[in-house]
Amino acid sequence: MEGVDYLADERKKAEFDVNEMKIVWAGSRHNFELSDRISKLVANDPGFSKEGRTMLPRKELFKNTLRKATYAWKRIIELRLSEEEAAKLRHFVDEPAFTDLHWGMFIPAIKGQGTDEQQKKWLPLAYKMQIIGCYAQTELGHGSNVQGLETTATFDPQTDEFVIHSPTLTSSKWWPGGLGKVSTHAVVYARLITNGKDYGINGFIVQLRSLEDHKPLPGVTVGDIGLKFGNGAYNTMDNGVLRFDHVRIPRDQMLMRVSQVTREGKYVQSDVPRQLLYGTMVYVRQTIVSDASNALSRAVCIATRYSAVRRQFGSQNGGQEIQVIDYKTQQNRLFPLLASAYAFRFVGEWLKWLYTDVTQRLQANDFSTLPEAHACTAGLKSLTTTATADGIEECRKLCGGHGYLCSSGLPELFAVYVPACTYEGDNTVLLLQVARFLMKTVSQLGSGKKPVGTIAYMGRIEHLMQCRSDVKQAKDWLKPSAVVEAFEARAARMSVACAQNLSKFDNPEEGFAELAADLAEAAVAHCQLIVVSKFIEKLQQDIPGEGVKQQLEVLCGIYYLFLLHKHQGDFLGTGYITSKQASLANDQLRALYSQLRPNAISLVDAFNYTDHFLDSILGRYDGNVYPKLYEAAWKDPLNQSDIADGFHEYIRPLLKQQLRTARL
Ligand SMILES: CCCCCCCC(=O)SCCNC(=O)CCNC(=O)[C@H](O)C(C)(C)COP(=O)(O)OP(=O)(O)OC[C@H]1O[C@@H](n2cnc3c(N)ncnc32)[C@H](O)[C@@H]1OP(=O)(O)O
Ligand SMILES: Cc1cc2nc3c(=O)[nH]c(=O)nc-3n(C[C@H](O)[C@H](O)[C@H](O)COP(=O)(O)OP(=O)(O)OC[C@H]3O[C@@H](n4cnc5c(N)ncnc54)[C@H](O)[C@@H]3O)c2cc1C
Numbered sequence: 001m002e003g004v005d006y007l008a009d010e011r012k013k014a015e016f017d018v019n020e021m022k023i024v025w026a027g028s029r030h031n032f033e034l035s036d037r038i039s040k041l042v043a044n045d046p047g048f049s050k051e052g053r054t055m056l057p058r059k060e061l062f063k064n065t066l067r068k069a070t071y072a073w074k075r076i077i078e079l080r081l082s083e084e085e086a087a088k089l090r091h092f093v094d095e096p097a098f099t100d101l102h103w104g105m106f107i108p109a110i111k112g113q114g115t116d117e118q119q120k121k122w123l124p125l126a127y128k129m130q131i132i133g134c135y136a137q138t139e140l141g142h143g144s145n146v147q148g149l150e151t152t153a154t155f156d157p158q159t160d161e162f163v164i165h166s167p168t169l170t171s172s173k174w175w176p177g178g179l180g181k182v183s184t185h186a187v188v189y190a191r192l193i194t195n196g197k198d199y200g201i202n203g204f205i206v207q208l209r210s211l212e213d214h215k216p217l218p219g220v221t222v223g224d225i226g227l228k229f230g231n232g233a234y235n236t237m238d239n240g241v242l243r244f245d246h247v248r249i250p251r252d253q254m255l256m257r258v259s260q261v262t263r264e265g266k267y268v269q270s271d272v273p274r275q276l277l278y279g280t281m282v283y284v285r286q287t288i289v290s291d292a293s294n295a296l297s298r299a300v301c302i303a304t305r306y307s308a309v310r311r312q313f314g315s316q317n318g319g320q321e322i323q324v325i326d327y328k329t330q331q332n333r334l335f336p337l338l339a340s341a342y343a344f345r346f347v348g349e350w351l352k353w354l355y356t357d358v359t360q361r362l363q364a365n366d367f368s369t370l371p372e373a374h375a376c377t378a379g380l381k382s383l384t385t386t387a388t389a390d391g392i393e394e395c396r397k398l399c400g401g402h403g404y405l406c407s408s409g410l411p412e413l414f415a416v417y418v419p420a421c422t423y424e425g426d427n428t429v430l431l432l433q434v435a436r437f438l439m440k441t442v443s444q445l446g447s448g449k450k451p452v453g454t455i456a457y458m459g460r461i462e463h464l465m466q467c468r469s470d471v472k473q474a475k476d477w478l479k480p481s482a483v484v485e486a487f488e489a490r491a492a493r494m495s496v497a498c499a500q501n502l503s504k505f506d507n508p509e510e511g512f513a514e515l516a517a518d519l520a521e522a523a524v525a526h527c528q529l530i531v532v533s534k535f536i537e538k539l540q541q542d543i544p545g546e547g548v549k550q551q552l553e554v555l556c557g558i559y560y561l562f563l564l565h566k567h568q569g570d571f572l573g574t575g576y577i578t579s580k581q582a583s584l585a586n587d588q589l590r591a592l593y594s595q596l597r598p599n600a601i602s603l604v605d606a607f608n609y610t611d612h613f614l615d616s617i618l619g620r621y622d623g624n625v626y627p628k629l630y631e632a633a634w635k636d637p638l639n640q641s642d643i644a645d646g647f648h649e650y651i652r653p654l655l656k657q658q659l660r661t662a663r664l
Helices: 008-012 018-026 029-043 058-078 083-093 098-113 116-127 274-309 328-363 370-398 400-404 410-421 427-443 453-466 474-478 480-502 508-514 516-539 548-566 568-573 579-605 625-633 647-663
Strands: 133-136 152-156 161-165 185-194 197-207 220-224 240-244 247-250 259-261 267-269
Touching (some): 058 098, 098 274, 197 274, 274 328, 274 579, 328 370, 328 548, 370 427, 370 453, 427 516, 508 516
Antiparallel strands (some): 185 197, 259 267
């Protein structure tokens, strides 16, 4: 029946002000109003319909994406949306497209690595979409090892040009989004060679296609790399392959903020660190952390609503069966994911602040916080995307069989999300970057250099190496100081153990390679400490709204106690807690699940997702799941006729043959 809210009873149970929680989730009243307005604008516009997306063949799917992206641009212009509003609109259209790379990487690369003059020339064209750009770094043979890229940019002093060339098959650019079919330009990363010397990787703006007929320019070979995982999903994106055969570009198309090549071909290094060349990656990693909470909360919203609708077992005297959300095992799988979504939201907010701070410092030539910004963005990108990808898959399983249907929204969400574990830095490779940062920090402990920011705790290393938890009863685990010290002691002890083991090797690089698995675990412990600390710090702020802070305290408790339970081995092995204290933590965790249960539906309502954005029958706001699933099945192309194509060709002769055999 239309108009009935099947989750109304659940909503009545809420013990907090949901509208105020919506503002906390959005980050501010301004953000809430913006998201609310733009998400409804998109949801109510048939031009952005998602109907049948997973059933379209690739060519049609891609064409439809081009239509949508262009329509989005048209609406942005017509409605005179600000940059902030336009970004929100693209977000709620919810379809990976070339525009993600144009706005998300091409423009930031020019902003971060271009000189003022270069920005003045290229940015207006890009902002008006008179040129469309992508970020062409990865090659067929190398992605993680950026220094190993093979494309060359050789300076020709005769003509004042760079010659861009792909010397081998493995040097073909491979993967860049938006490259295959749409981009007219790319920021290409290539080895700069001048006066016969190789100066390593630098960025160059290269035109790939004619602005007249969109044909590849002479010397450029470009195309799509082929179908990717999942129906619909990331196949809306034209990830591309690109080869250069001695393509010439003017010298001033080298991005020259970090280093320059003079008219005479002299290479000049600015006084900014070379690592700024990696700046676009730092920026995007930070945005990926914020996005993790979007993807995870979306999956959790679907699984939570469906878990309240779905009933299995336990009916007595013809009464209703039990809602699956009331099974403790379901809660133990679902509620930590709900808590993680909130945790990632707050750490994402904090990381955005850190990034803004480091950007302002860089502009003032203060590079001191760059290593920490790199470690935080790399580590948190790795931690949050791994947990989110695993979490989406867990949500699918939490929805039983129906979760496997595309109409649940979960398979496509997973297929779109899972490459986040790989792109913008493979998650293991990024953890090893954090580990290097930690080992450097430990090695400098005696030097008088005081660790600051997220590694300030290392400054109390002597205490952290010997302290013991003073938890005596389950509720002691609710004390923030007890929790922070536990996570600090675990992270510090794992880092110090790695450093001690490393010191046994004559060659530190060999040691690092040998101990890489332990080092990655130490990096995870450090990153989890950051997330836990930032959640706890958030709770120390003034949070208005009846019951809102209490709910966040429950979520925070679930987040860290679940981690403590899952990584018990670390906490016990490093000797900070006893097995009795671990067991008390688990008792407290169960108690928190019971406190969360009546608020579960309202906590996912606080994400304020429209049904259009969720695109899930199981996650519908009104919980009207079964009639809609039934209806959707009949819309499948297979059900357009009673007799399937191919029946007369294949099945009928088979049946006839069986019939003949039976008669014999
Ligand atoms: C819009 C959203 C859609 C997203 C689409 C996805 C787009 C993409 O995927 S684009 C391609 C992304 N590619 C990657 O992320 C590649 C991952 N690899 C790397 O980042 C690097 O090669 C990396 C960091 C692994 C190794 O760097 P490399 O220079 O070879 O060696 P390394 O010795 O480890 O680092 C040198 C120094 O630079 C520092 N450093 C490394 N990266 C950075 C960085 N990003 N920022 C600041 N410093 C850095 C290191 O800490 C080290 O410092 P120190 O010398 O003080 O110890
Ligand atoms: C959907 C998608 C979109 C992308 N978009 C873009 C784009 O727009 N532009 C662009 O330039 N690139 C893009 N990429 C490429 C992406 O950035 C790379 O795939 C990524 O950086 C990982 O590099 P790789 O593929 O070389 O992995 P590899 O490094 O080959 O990884 C393979 C395995 O080796 C392991 N490994 C590698 N090095 C080490 C090490 N030192 N120690 C321990 N283990 C190691 C990894 O953990 C992994 O398990 C995209 C990729 C995908 C999947």
